[in-house]
Amino acid sequence: MTKPTTAAFPRPLTTVDVVILTIRAGALQVLLVQRPQQSGEPFPGQWALPGGFVDIERDQDLQGCALRKLAEKTGVNSPYLEQVGSWGSATRDPRGWSTTHVYVALLADDTLDLQKGGNAAGLRRAPVQGDGVGMALAFDHAMLLSAALGRVRGKTEYTSLPAHLLPAAFTLGELQHVYEIVLGRPLEKKAFRTRMLAADLLEDLGAQKETGRRPASLYRLREQAGLVYFTRSFEQR
Amino acid sequence: MTKPTTAAFPRPLTTVDVVILTIRAGALQVLLVQRPQQSGEPFPGQWALPGGFVDIERDQDLQGCALRKLAEKTGVNSPYLEQVGSWGSATRDPRGWSTTHVYVALLADDTLDLQKGGNAAGLRRAPVQGDGVGMALAFDHAMLLSAALGRVRGKTEYTSLPAHLLPAAFTLGELQHVYEIVLGRPLEKKAFRTRMLAADLLEDLGAQKETGRRPASLYRLREQAGLVYFTRSFEQR
DNA sequence: GGAATAGTGTCTCTAAGACAATATATG
DNA sequence: CATATATTGTCTTAGAGACACTATTCC
Numbered sequence: 001m002t003k004p005t006t007a008a009f010p011r012p013l014t015t016v017d018v019v020i021l022t023i024r025a026g027a028l029q030v031l032l033v034q035r036p037q038q039s040g041e042p043f044p045g046q047w048a049l050p051g052g053f054v055d056i057e058r059d060q061d062l063q064g065c066a067l068r069k070l071a072e073k074t075g076v077n078s079p080y081l082e083q084v085g086s087w088g089s090a091t092r093d094p095r096g097w098s099t100t101h102v103y104v105a106l107l108a109d110d111t112l113d114l115q116k117g118g119n120a121a122g123l124r125r126a127p128v129q130g131d132g133v134g135m136a137l138a139f140d141h142a143m144l145l146s147a148a149l150g151r152v153r154g155k156t157e158y159t160s161l162p163a164h165l166l167p168a169a170f171t172l173g174e175l176q177h178v179y180e181i182v183l184g185r186p187l188e189k190k191a192f193r194t195r196m197l198a199a200d201l202l203e204d205l206g207a208q209k210e211t212g213r214r215p216a217s218l219y220r221l222r223e224q225a226g227l228v229y230f231t232r233s234f235e236q237r
Numbered sequence: 238m239t240k241p242t243t244a245a246f247p248r249p250l251t252t253v254d255v256v257i258l259t260i261r262a263g264a265l266q267v268l269l270v271q272r273p274q275q276s277g278e279p280f281p282g283q284w285a286l287p288g289g290f291v292d293i294e295r296d297q298d299l300q301g302c303a304l305r306k307l308a309e310k311t312g313v314n315s316p317y318l319e320q321v322g323s324w325g326s327a328t329r330d331p332r333g334w335s336t337t338h339v340y341v342a343l344l345a346d347d348t349l350d351l352q353k354g355g356n357a358a359g360l361r362r363a364p365v366q367g368d369g370v371g372m373a374l375a376f377d378h379a380m381l382l383s384a385a386l387g388r389v390r391g392k393t394e395y396t397s398l399p400a401h402l403l404p405a406a407f408t409l410g411e412l413q414h415v416y417e418i419v420l421g422r423p424l425e426k427k428a429f430r431t432r433m434l435a436a437d438l439l440e441d442l443g444a445q446k447e448t449g450r451r452p453a454s455l456y457r458l459r460e461q462a463g464l465v466y467f468t469r470s471f472e473q474r
Numbered sequence: 475g476g477a478a479t480a481g482t483g484t485c486t487c488t489a490a491g492a493c494a495a496t497a498t499a500t501g
Numbered sequence: 502c503a504t505a506t507a508t509t510g511t512c513t514t515a516g517a518g519a520c521a522c523t524a525t526t527c528c
Contacts, residue, residue, distance in 0.1 A: 011248035061326035086323035089298035
């Protein structure tokens with residue numbers, strides 16, 4: 001048996017898909033794109049995660065490819081971006097054996113500019129319901145979305161991840177609200193505030209948010225703050 | 238601008254690499270393979286993670302490809318196997334733009350059969366030292382290994398993951414020892430035992446391990462036991 | 475003052491850390 | 502008995518849960 005060479009192996013299709021999450025109207029929302037209508041295309045007209053083929057002329061690496069696709073759709077250049085994983089099989093794309101590399105991006109909804117990338121037509125946000133968006137998606141994108149949501153919810157139990165869904169300045173109440181939206185359950189106010197303030201994660205802006213009721217202190221994430229890991233999860237109830 | 242088609246995009250190379258970990262001689266060890274000596278091959282004769290091209294004729298999916306490569310090298314068919322992530326760039330393989338899907342497998346060292354897959358020559362275990370194996374590896378495999386070790390150590394802080402490095406029957410002392418090897422620091426005996434016994438993870442075999450001193454109770458993992466997640470991390474010191 | 479939201483006080487509870495004490499084996 | 506390892510007891514501590522209470526704004 002001779003050693004396999006590069007040429008001996010037919011190459012799978014290689015794509016990147018991005019799960020772009022924001023908070024809007026009190027719900028977690030995913031950005032979706034409509035598949036082209038041409039009859040040659042798979043899943044014509046169906047909604048799908050933004051993504052597509054890796055372009056080896058333009059993309060230096062997979063993360064760069066994900067950033068490019070994100071910027072094309074949203075105009076955002078430096079979001080929180082994390083790889084969820086990769087999926088590949090003979091059957092997930094009718095065009096042949098294909099792999100996809102799935103990233104999840106968390107953005108403040110107000111930084112999102114759907115016009116920036118050209119055609120805002122064929123772009124929409126859909127509210128997350130349970131494990132998905134309550135509608136069929138092209139390819140195996142419902143499963144990819146479910147995996148991304150699982151990752152985000154899992155990390156929300158013990159990291160500062162959801163902070164990236166908020167604009168630069170926010171109150172502790174808003175931060176707790178985002179956690180509750182992601183987790184789908186209420187959290188204890190006192191424990192939440194104690195945890196966040198003890199975490200060396202937030203910077204007090206010294207300003208107040210005027211809301212018509214008692215104003216709340218505004219915070220922002222510390223400069224270097226990547227993800228902060230807490231040593232305990234929130235209690236499972 | 239016309240819509241890109243399948244054919245318009247040159248396809249990256251697609252590979253799978255597997256970080257196969259066992260405990261041996263009181264240390265965490267990684268299985269390595271030697272690259273072929275032919276001058277046409279990249280990194281001839283260097284040590285690397287086991288892996289290679291996805292074979293779209295034989296592999297139904299990426300996980301199946303990882304399982305195949307694992308079985309070829311070790312004879313093991315049902316290990317603990319988890320995807321670590323994927324890496325892809327223009328430069329990581331001199332043969333061109335390539336992606337790899339990295340899996341980590343945890344095995345009991347005594348289930349590993351290096352003869353099973355044919356040539357045991359060019360196969361070795363190397364003890365983990367810090368973030369790697371203290372020697373150069375082919376491609377970007379040192380970085381891939383480091384990422385896999387990070388994943389395993391991270392999960393060891395709050396899951397039952399290291400149990401999969403032990404044979405079917407083991408004592409609590411052995412389990413704690415494995416945790417300590419993976420984490421590289423001692424753990425409190427009482428807290429460790431309380432946590433493990435409260436986790437509904439272990440089944441008391443009712444048998445004792447005879448060691449020359451006081452015998453210890455033997456346990457095994459419960460049937461359905463996948464990973465158990467603890468709600469607190471071990472303390473960082 | 476009433477309503478609403480921000481923020482604090484305080485008691486309980488759980489599980490980890492520390493470490494001493496006891497138990498069971500061998501020689 | 503001495504030694505070694507297994508297993509338990511118990512006190513302390515950190516941080517979460519529960520929830521009542523105070524503070525500040527607008528009307």
